[in-house]
Amino acid sequence: MSDGFTAEGGHGAVPTAGVETGEGKPKRRSWPLYEVFVRGKRGLNHVHVGSLHAADDEMALHNARDVYTRRNEGVSIWVVKADDIRASSPDEKDAFFDPAGDKVYRHPTFYAIPEDVPHL
Amino acid sequence: MNEQNAYQSLAETTDHDDPRWAFGTGIVEEAGAEITSPVPDGVDPADLAAYCLMLGDDALVYSHRLSEWVSNAPELEEEVALANTALDLLGQARVLLARAGHLTGGDEDSLAYRRTDAEFRNVALAELSDGLDFARCVGRMLIFSSWRLALLHRLLGSADPVIAAVAGKGVKELTYHRDYAARWTLRLGDGTDESHVRMQAALDALWPYVGELFRTSDEERRLVGAGVAVDPAQTREEVDAVLDQVLAQATLTRPDKPSIGTIGGRSGRQGVHTEHLGHALAEMQSLARQHPDTQW
Amino acid sequence: MDDMEARFDATIAADQRIEPRDWMPEAYRRTLIRQIAQHAHSEIIGMQPEGNWILRAPTLRRKAILLAKVQDEAGHGMYLYAAAETLGVDREELTEKLIESKQKYSSIFNYPTLSYADIGVIGWLVDGAAICNQVPLCRCSYGPYARAMIRICKEESFHQRQGYELLLAMVNGTDAQREMVQESVNRWWWPSLMMFGPPDDDSPNSAQSMKWGIKRHTNDELRQRFVDMSVPQAQALGVTFPDPALAWNPERQSYDYGEPDWDEFKAVIAGSGPANAQRVAHRRAAHENGAWVREAAQAYADKQKARVAA
Numbered sequence: 001m002s003d004g005f006t007a008e009g010g011h012g013a014v015p016t017a018g019v020e021t022g023e024g025k026p027k028r029r030s031w032p033l034y035e036v037f038v039r040g041k042r043g044l045n046h047v048h049v050g051s052l053h054a055a056d057d058e059m060a061l062h063n064a065r066d067v068y069t070r071r072n073e074g075v076s077i078w079v080v081k082a083d084d085i086r087a088s089s090p091d092e093k094d095a096f097f098d099p100a101g102d103k104v105y106r107h108p109t110f111y112a113i114p115e116d117v118p119h120l
Numbered sequence: 121m122n123e124q125n126a127y128q129s130l131a132e133t134t135d136h137d138d139p140r141w142a143f144g145t146g147i148v149e150e151a152g153a154e155i156t157s158p159v160p161d162g163v164d165p166a167d168l169a170a171y172c173l174m175l176g177d178d179a180l181v182y183s184h185r186l187s188e189w190v191s192n193a194p195e196l197e198e199e200v201a202l203a204n205t206a207l208d209l210l211g212q213a214r215v216l217l218a219r220a221g222h223l224t225g226g227d228e229d230s231l232a233y234r235r236t237d238a239e240f241r242n243v244a245l246a247e248l249s250d251g252l253d254f255a256r257c258v259g260r261m262l263i264f265s266s267w268r269l270a271l272l273h274r275l276l277g278s279a280d281p282v283i284a285a286v287a288g289k290g291v292k293e294l295t296y297h298r299d300y301a302a303r304w305t306l307r308l309g310d311g312t313d314e315s316h317v318r319m320q321a322a323l324d325a326l327w328p329y330v331g332e333l334f335r336t337s338d339e340e341r342r343l344v345g346a347g348v349a350v351d352p353a354q355t356r357e358e359v360d361a362v363l364d365q366v367l368a369q370a371t372l373t374r375p376d377k378p379s380i381g382t383i384g385g386r387s388g389r390q391g392v393h394t395e396h397l398g399h400a401l402a403e404m405q406s407l408a409r410q411h412p413d414t415q416w
Numbered sequence: 417m418d419d420m421e422a423r424f425d426a427t428i429a430a431d432q433r434i435e436p437r438d439w440m441p442e443a444y445r446r447t448l449i450r451q452i453a454q455h456a457h458s459e460i461i462g463m464q465p466e467g468n469w470i471l472r473a474p475t476l477r478r479k480a481i482l483l484a485k486v487q488d489e490a491g492h493g494m495y496l497y498a499a500a501e502t503l504g505v506d507r508e509e510l511t512e513k514l515i516e517s518k519q520k521y522s523s524i525f526n527y528p529t530l531s532y533a534d535i536g537v538i539g540w541l542v543d544g545a546a547i548c549n550q551v552p553l554c555r556c557s558y559g560p561y562a563r564a565m566i567r568i569c570k571e572e573s574f575h576q577r578q579g580y581e582l583l584l585a586m587v588n589g590t591d592a593q594r595e596m597v598q599e600s601v602n603r604w605w606w607p608s609l610m611m612f613g614p615p616d617d618d619s620p621n622s623a624q625s626m627k628w629g630i631k632r633h634t635n636d637e638l639r640q641r642f643v644d645m646s647v648p649q650a651q652a653l654g655v656t657f658p659d660p661a662l663a664w665n666p667e668r669q670s671y672d673y674g675e676p677d678w679d680e681f682k683a684v685i686a687g688s689g690p691a692n693a694q695r696v697a698h699r700r701a702a703h704e705n706g707a708w709v710r711e712a713a714q715a716y717a718d719k720q721k722a723r724v725a726a
Contacts, residue, residue, distance in 0.1 A: 005613035005614060005616065005635070005685075011455060011458035011459065011462060011521075011522040011524070011525075011542075011546045011549070011550075011611070012458060012522030012523055012524045012525075012542075012545065012546065012549065012610075012611035012612075012613075013522070013523065013610070013611060013612055013613025013614075013635065013681075014450070014451065014454035014455070014458070014520050014521065014522060015450075015454075015520055015685065016447060016450055016451065016621045016625070017621060019450050019454070019518070019519050019520060020513055020518040020519060021446045021449040021450055021453075021505065022449065022453075022505040022506070022509045022510060022513060023505070023509070024504050024505050024506055024509065025506070025509065026506045026508035026509035026512060027508075027509075027512055028508055028512075028707065028710075029508075029714065030506055030507060030508035030710075031195070031710065031713065031714065033498075033501065050494075050495055050498055050564075051498040051501070052197055052494060052498070053195065053196075053197060053507060054197065055307070055710075055713035055714050055716065055717040056713070056716070056717035056720060058303060059197075059303065059307075059713065059717075062201070062299075062300065062303065063197040063200070063201065066197070066200045066201045066204055067197065067200050067491055067494060087437075180476075184471065187470050187471065187479075187483055188471065190463065190467040190470055190483070190486055190487075191460075191463040191464050191467045191486070191698065191699075191702060192698075192701075192702045192705070193702065193706065194702075194705070194706025194707075194709035194710055195706060195709070195710055196460070196490050196493060196494050196497075197494070198706075198709075199463075199487070199490040200487055200490050200491055200494075203483055203484075203486070203487035203490070204487070206483060207480060207483055207484060207487070210476065210479065210480050210483070211480070213476070214476050214477075214480070217476070228476050229475045229476060232476055233474070233475075252705060254705075254706065254709045306716065307712055307713045307716040307717075308709070308712050310716055310719065311711070311712025311713060311714075311715045311716040312708070312711055312712045312715045314708050314711075314712070315708060315709070315711070315712030315715075318708070403471050403472060404471060404472065406472055407472045407473070407474045407532055408474045408475070411474065411589075411590065411592060411593065413590070414589040414590045414593060415585055415588075415589055416474045416475050416478050416532070416582065416585055416586065416589070
């Protein structure tokens with residue numbers, strides 16, 4: 001009867017077709033993206049727990065405490081601007097990546113996305 | 121994760137303080153002191169109860185106003201931060217109201233939901249609405265948290281174990297709130313021309329409510345002698361220094377505005393409020409008053 | 417190209433995760449953006465119906481729980497937007513699509529919350545349905561989405577418990593509270609069933625999503641699971657569901673149930689539900705009223721950077 005909705009859209013069925021996806025070009029400038037690494041307790045490595053947006057490093061650290069640790073004291077947090085992370089690619093043969101474009105969290109915008117193409 | 125787990129958990133006993141809350145709920149038991157602790161020697165229980173209400177109502181009413189920001193904050197990260205602040209203050213309020221309730225034959229909910237406006241003891245600064253103006257939110261938080269932090273620092277050694285415990289936890293929380301507010305004051309004061317104007321206007325509007333923070337009530341005066349309370353007048357210098365430092369760095373001007381007047385010398389601590397409180401309480405108490413004799 | 421596609425297919429076939437830097441078919445990427453972004457929107461819009469009662473919560477404990485819960489939803493939205501951003505879109509852009517109604521969100525949040533029982537019923541039925549939908553996503557083929565979902569599911573299960581616990585307290589309270597609970601269940605039952613979407617057994621989109629490991633079950637499978645779990649819970653509460661067709665089927669070892677009104681569902685998704693306009697306008701106002709704040713923070717950061725450089 002309908003092929004346009006998936007229940008596994010999380011909180012409830014959402015349409016899977018006829019919805020724009022975006023091109024990585026917001027109308028307004030947004031705060032930069034930061035990646036957050038947390039050392040849960042002494043003796044452990046910092047591990048990546050997620051990301052957030054912040055205008056500057058201080059705000060990123062503050063927000064990371066609020067969002068990812070609920071201000072748990074004794075926890076060590078690193079925040080790193082996503083743009084500053086350089087990484088190797090698991091698939092270097094990947095033709096879509098610029099040879100120097102090795103920023104793992106750069107949120108690449110290498111395709112222009114045609115909108116409203118059904119059944120893709 | 122087993123796909124049935126989430127549902128099976130429903131059959132288990134429901135534990136209110138389950139650590140799986142992402143951010144916690146500021147539940148009372150964290151206070152670390154018995155609500156039923158004996159009243160310190162030489163202290164009038166009525167004074168102690170009144171003082172707990174003052175500190176508790178400041179936190180409760182301000183927390184209520186802060187929670188007006190839910191789903192209205194300028195960015196998702198600020199949603200989380202503002203809700204954390206509201207939860208911290210609500211947690212403080214619950215302990216203090218429970219203590220007052222123990223002393224007067226009530227409980228936190230009877231005090232929060234059954235008192236009239238004139239029975240609330242909070243300062244006016246706590247009851248104003250931000251009107252969803254983020255500059256007002258930041259300005260109020262800067263003033264309120266600088267002041268409350270100065271109070272709680274001095275209450276760490278309070279002769280009342282419950283107040284001392286609230287101060288112990290609260291100092292960390294308020295330090296965080298003040299830091300948050302100070303950073304935002306810098307960003308708004310020294311951000312764009314528009315944000316500077318808005319931040320200055322917010323401070324100008326809030327400043328008349330600052331003077332009340334340092335006025336000493338009769339109950340406070342009596343409790344200072346017993347080592348239970350702090351004289352708020354003694355925090356003025358410290359609070360002024362913090363505000364001056366932040367405002368100067370934020371390129372803002374300290375407003376030169378007279379305090380709002382009292383009515384026959386009475387203000388929030390004596391139950392004489394602005395018109396704002398009645399509306400906040402009407403909303404807060406509406407459902408509880410519709411169903412007066414039940415549990416939720 | 418074929419080489420990369422073969423590697424992608426092999427990764428999926430081995431039930432391994434696709435990561436942001438991996439090559440992926442454009443349609444896979446776009447389907448994921450739609451799904452994750454709209455999932456994120458659902459969390460953020462979902463703050464409104466529950467936030468509607470924070471200022472009126474009937475006890476301080478309930479107020480703290482509700483505030484913490486709605487705050488969790490902001491956090492869930494952030495995790496999900498971050499997962500979507502690994503696919504080459506920006507959270508700001510997705511928010512623009514939301515407030516311009518170019519992307520949707522779960523239909524359930526276009527219904528109003530009219531009593532405090534709704535807070536309990538949303539936790540029990542709406543979050544319960546969401547858990548059915550979300551738990552399979554913890555094994556989704558796209559790594560960032562799967563990881564976000566693991567964290568969210570853990571928190572969500574507690575949301576459901578608090579809802580059920582509130583309802584238990586209410587049905588053990590006064591007659592007025594019991595009536596409030598039943599009335600709320602009557603309003604939310606069908607919209608909760610609609611959360612799983614129309615039957616999709618013959619949908620080419622669904623077949624493709626399943627092949628990709630983005631979707632693991634049909635909508636009807638998930639709905640049946642939800643019904644089977646909810647009926648005994650309703651019995652324990654002493655409430656009934658407003659469906660005369662609801663009956664145990666010993667042959668199927670499942671409950672039979674009636675057909676939801678799919679015209680209502682489509683109308684709500686299309687924008688004419690009871691609260692669509694209000695929800696989107698609210699989100700738009702918050703975003704636009706916050707623009708000067710976000711700009712100020714950016715300007716301040718730029719100034720600081722210039723000062724350090726000078």
